[in-house]
Amino acid sequence: MIGIVGGVGPYAGLDLAKNIFDNTIANEDQDHLDLVMLSVPQSITDRTEYLMGRDPINPANAIARVLLKMENVGATLAGIPCNTAHAREIFPLIERLLKTANSKLRLLNMAQETVNLITSAYPEVTKVGVLSTTGTYKFGIYSNPLADAGLEAVVPDFETQDTVVHAAIYNREYGIKARSNPVTKRAREDLLTVARQLLDQGAEILIKGCTEVVLAVPETEIQGMPTIDPSIVLARKLIEVDCPEKLSKRH
Amino acid sequence: MIGIVGGVGPYAGLDLAKNIFDNTIANEDQDHLDLVMLSVPQSITDRTEYLMGRDPINPANAIARVLLKMENVGATLAGIPCNTAHAREIFPLIERLLKTANSKLRLLNMAQETVNLITSAYPEVTKVGVLSTTGTYKFGIYSNPLADAGLEAVVPDFETQDTVVHAAIYNREYGIKARSNPVTKRAREDLLTVARQLLDQGAEILIKGCTEVVLAVPETEIQGMPTIDPSIVLARKLIEVDCPEKLSKRH
Numbered sequence: 001m002i003g004i005v006g007g008v009g010p011y012a013g014l015d016l017a018k019n020i021f022d023n024t025i026a027n028e029d030q031d032h033l034d035l036v037m038l039s040v041p042q043s044i045t046d047r048t049e050y051l052m053g054r055d056p057i058n059p060a061n062a063i064a065r066v067l068l069k070m071e072n073v074g075a076t077l078a079g080i081p082c083n084t085a086h087a088r089e090i091f092p093l094i095e096r097l098l099k100t101a102n103s104k105l106r107l108l109n110m111a112q113e114t115v116n117l118i119t120s121a122y123p124e125v126t127k128v129g130v131l132s133t134t135g136t137y138k139f140g141i142y143s144n145p146l147a148d149a150g151l152e153a154v155v156p157d158f159e160t161q162d163t164v165v166h167a168a169i170y171n172r173e174y175g176i177k178a179r180s181n182p183v184t185k186r187a188r189e190d191l192l193t194v195a196r197q198l199l200d201q202g203a204e205i206l207i208k209g210c211t212e213v214v215l216a217v218p219e220t221e222i223q224g225m226p227t228i229d230p231s232i233v234l235a236r237k238l239i240e241v242d243c244p245e246k247l248s249k250r251h
Numbered sequence: 252m253i254g255i256v257g258g259v260g261p262y263a264g265l266d267l268a269k270n271i272f273d274n275t276i277a278n279e280d281q282d283h284l285d286l287v288m289l290s291v292p293q294s295i296t297d298r299t300e301y302l303m304g305r306d307p308i309n310p311a312n313a314i315a316r317v318l319l320k321m322e323n324v325g326a327t328l329a330g331i332p333c334n335t336a337h338a339r340e341i342f343p344l345i346e347r348l349l350k351t352a353n354s355k356l357r358l359l360n361m362a363q364e365t366v367n368l369i370t371s372a373y374p375e376v377t378k379v380g381v382l383s384t385t386g387t388y389k390f391g392i393y394s395n396p397l398a399d400a401g402l403e404a405v406v407p408d409f410e411t412q413d414t415v416v417h418a419a420i421y422n423r424e425y426g427i428k429a430r431s432n433p434v435t436k437r438a439r440e441d442l443l444t445v446a447r448q449l450l451d452q453g454a455e456i457l458i459k460g461c462t463e464v465v466l467a468v469p470e471t472e473i474q475g476m477p478t479i480d481p482s483i484v485l486a487r488k489l490i491e492v493d494c495p496e497k498l499s500k501r502h
Contacts, residue, residue, distance in 0.1 A: 001291075009280040010272045014265050017288075021261045029260040032292045037268075038324065039286040040252075046281070069324055073289065 002238050003075030003105070005066050006039025008047070008059075008082035012211045012231070013037050016081040019235030025248050033242055036070050047084035048135035060090045064097035067105055077106040077241050079234045083132065083209055086111040087139040106241065110234040114207060115145040117233050122205055122226070129154045129203030129225070131191060131217075132210045134166040142209050154203040156194055164190050169212045176212035183216040195222050253489050254326030254356070256317050257290025259298070259310075259333035263462045263482070264288050267332040270486030276499050284493055287321050298335035299386035311341045315348035318356055328357040328492050330485045334383065334460055337362040338390040357492065361485040365458060366396040368484050373456055373477070380405045380454030380476070382442060382468075383461045385417040393460050405454040407445055415441050420463045427463035434467040446473050 002020065006013035017037055026032050044062040049055040063085060067078055085091060086109060098105060118125055128151050130142045137143075143153035156165060168187040172178050176187050191213060195206055199222065206227045208214045214229050221227060239247045253271065257264035268288055277283050295313040300306040314336060318329055336342060337360060349356060369376055379402050381393045388394075394404035407416060419438040423429050427438050442464060446457055450473065457478045459465045465480050472478060490498045 006286065006288075007280060007283060010283045010286075011269075014269055014272070018262075018265055021265070028297070029258060029292045029295075030297070032258060032261045032290070034293065035257065035261075035288075035290040037257075037286075037288045039283070039288075041280045041283045042285065044280075046279070073320055073324055 001034040001036060001074040001076055002242055003067065003070035003078035004035065004037040005063055005070075005078065005080040005082070005085075006037040007041030008044055008063070008080065008085060009211075010039060010041060012081040013039055015211060015214075016079065016231050016235055019229075019232045020238060023232070023236050023239055023248050025246050031246070033239065033246060034074070036073050036075055038066050038070050040066060047082060047087070047090060048133070051084060051087055051089060051135060051139050058090060058093060059085065060093035060097060063090075064094050064101070067094070067098060067107065068101055068103060071103055071105045075105060077108065077238060079108045079110060079238055081110065081211075081231055081234065083111065083136045083141050083230070084139065086141050088144065089139070108234060108237055108241070110230050111141050112145050113237045114142070114228060114230040114233045115149050115151070117228065118151070118205060119149050125151070125204045127152045127154050127202045127204050129195065129198035129201075129206040130209050131165060131195060131198070131206060131213050133169055134162050136209050137161050142207055154198050154201050156197065160194060160197070165194055168216070169210060176216050180212070180215055188216045191216050192222065195225075195227075199223060199225050252285040252287060252325040252327055253493055254318065254321035254329035255286065255288040256314055256321075256329065256331040256333070256336075257288040258292030259295055259314075259331065259336060260462070261290060261292060263332040264290055266462060266465075267330065267482050267486055270480075270483045271489060274483070274487050274490055274499050276497050282497070284490065284497060285325070287324050287326055289317050289321050291317060298333060298338070298341060299384070302335060302338055302340060302386060302390050309341060309344060310336065311344035311348060314341075315345050315352070318345070318349060318358065319352055319354060322354055322356045326356060328359065328489060330359045330361060330489055332361065332462075332482055332485065334362070334387045334392050334481070335390065337392050339395065340390070359485060359488055359492070361481050362392050363396050364488045365393070365479060365481040365484045366400050366402070368479065369402070369456060370400050376402070376455045378403045378405050378453045378455050380446065380449035380452075380457040381460050382416060382446060382449070382457065382464045384420055385413050387460050388412050393458050405449050405452050407448065411445060411448070416445055419467070420461060427467050431463070431466055439467045442467050443473065446476075446478075450474060450476050
């Protein structure tokens with residue numbers, strides 16, 4: 001049974017579950033894989049607030065408790081559909097807490113799996129663009145594992161990151177978190193403009209490192225540069241580990 | 252904590268969870284309600300196959316087990332986003348099984364809550380149209396509780412039900428189950444045509460008694476006749492019972 005840590009955020013949990021269903025070979029309800037999603041958002045402190053030092057409680061503790069509860073229900077593997085939870089200050093602590101509790105749950109790492117997909121499916125690529133929140137940018141959620149794999153992260157300069165990319169996600173007037181149905185033209189155009197700048201800076205592939213970026217830029221390539229949705233990568237890896245013969249072909 | 256019986260079908264579970272999030276007053280992740288969705292589709296036999304006598308195992312047993320497992324994780328109330336599971340041959344048995352197990356879980360009845368909403372929010376209505384699968388039609392999932400409330404169900408004649416409405420959902424060429432992204436023009440037009448016939452037959456409000464009907468006919472009214480999505484009714488009732496101050500205004 002696959003476990004999903006829900007509530008980080010709530011819609012990202014649904015998105016991961018939908019990606020699992022969409023990528024499963026199934027003709028009827030009964031063909032789908034067993035899955036549990038446990039969403040206790042009130043107990044999990046904000047990941048970015050913790051990383052920024054504005055909240056003293058490491059969300060790793062609450063996330064580990066959610067994972068252990070899901071293991072109790074029958075989950076044997078799990079994923080966390082939250083980019084910032086994959087920071088070096090949080091994710092390894094979750095793994096340690098599981099180990100201490102003698103958990104047998106296999107916890108997949110969404111950021112690492114995304115880098116693994118790039119090295120295996122695009123072996124010629126050396127420069128990887130990343131569009132994300134400023135939190136993901138600052139804490140190297142993707143640039144750290146990319147560097148470990150010998151790949152170069154291509155990111156905007158800090159001013160562009162903060163005033164254009166982060167604003168396209170968070171601005172209260174036109175940002176995607178405030179207006180997602182539909183996304184504003186400005187948010188989408190701003191993200192596409194920066195994506196093209198990353199292409200000009202040499203990016204050969206683009207990680208959409210934030211659920212909101214996926215909403216605004218659903219296309220799978222931009223001017224020939226493939227784009228990667230880490231939630232889909234994680235969903236497909238969860239299926240592959242759980243029941244490889246049910247993994248559908250890549251779209 | 253709210254429990255959702257997932258896997259019946261998988262996407263209906265996601266839809267109910269999304270309706271819960273969409274109808275919760277929340278400015279950040281932490282404002283959302285605790286929720287668990289347990290999806291074990293392989294263990295739950297097909298509801299329609301059971302009702303039709305083609306499968307001997309009553310799915311009530313497996314559904315009750317899922318509910319008890321969710322209660323173990325902390326769920327105090329729950330819903331089942333499957334119309335056919337609300338048949339008189341299935342739902343009361345689930346309730347009995349919970350009682351036998353000394354469960355304290357409050358299980359809401361989606362069909363009954365839909366009828367309750369109509370009698371309270373539309374007290375002047377006496378005739379209620381229902382668009383559904385032939386299973387829901389045959390087993391009176393909505394017409395039984397409507398009759399109990401003194402309301403008349405307005406449904407197509409059997410031939411139209413089977414060859415037009417059911418086909419719009421199940422036909423392998425143009426049906427919504429086979430082609431939902433986007434729904435075919437034919438499926439949508441066929442459902443709208445029958446909806447208008449029900450209006451002509453006196454229906455004052457329309458229950459969209461099937462997830463697929465909601466996909467094809469998202470509008471909240473057809474020629475002045477309001478339409479009701481039971482998944483939204485159930486979601487709002489779950490929020491109201493769990494934490495009434497977090498229930499958003501009706502759209």
